Amino acid sequence: MKAEGFLIQNERRRTPTQRALSSLVTLVAWMLWFYLWLPVITLVAWLAGVRTAWIELSAEAYANxxxxxxxxxxxxxxxxxxxxxxxxxxxxxxxxxTRRRQGPAAVTLVEEAMALDVDPREAQALRNQQHSTLVFDKHARPIVRRSADREPEIA
Missing domain, CATH: 1.20.5 (Single alpha-helices involved in coiled-coils or other helix-helix interfaces)
Structure with missing residues (x-):
C-alpha cells in the first residue's frame, strides 16, 4: 500500500459514518490541543488583569x-x-x-456595428465567434480584433 493512502482521503468515497467519526476525532484533537494551551492563556490573562476585572465587575459586585x-x-x-x-x-x-421585471433589451446588429465603428458584416462575424477580443484606442475605437478562427487584424 502506498504511503499517500494513509494521508489523502477522498471524501466522496467515505461512508457517512466514517466522515462523522473522522470529524469527531478531529474535534477531540482540537479540544485536547486547546486544553494544553489553557495554562498559558490563563497566565497571560492574569498578567493582563482580566481575572481582577472579572472579579470586580461580575463575580463580587453582582453575585446575588x-x-x-x-x-x-x-x-x-x-x-x-x-x-x-x-x-x-x-x-x-x-x-x-421575481425581482427583475424584464431583462435588458437585446442590442441589434446595426447598433452593435455603429457602437464598434465597423460594418455590419464584421459585427456579425464578431457575434458568430465563440471567443473574440477587441482592443480599443484612447478614443474608445477598436483597433485590433482577434477571434479564435483568424489571425489578428488591424482595423
Missing part, C-alpha cells in the same frame, strides 16, 4: 442580583422575536415574486 441577567435575557428574547417577525414578514411579502 439575578435581575440584571433576567433583563438581558428579556432583551435578547424581544430582539429575537422582532427579528424573526421581520424575517417572516419579508418571506411572506417577497417569497414568490
Amino acid at each position: 442580583q439575578t435581575s440584571d441577567l433576567l433583563a438581558i435575557l428579556g432583551y435578547a428574547l424581544v430582539s429575537a422575536v422582532v427579528f424573526a417577525g421581520w424575517a417572516y414578514y419579508n418571506q411572506a411579502r417577497f417569497a414568490h415574486r
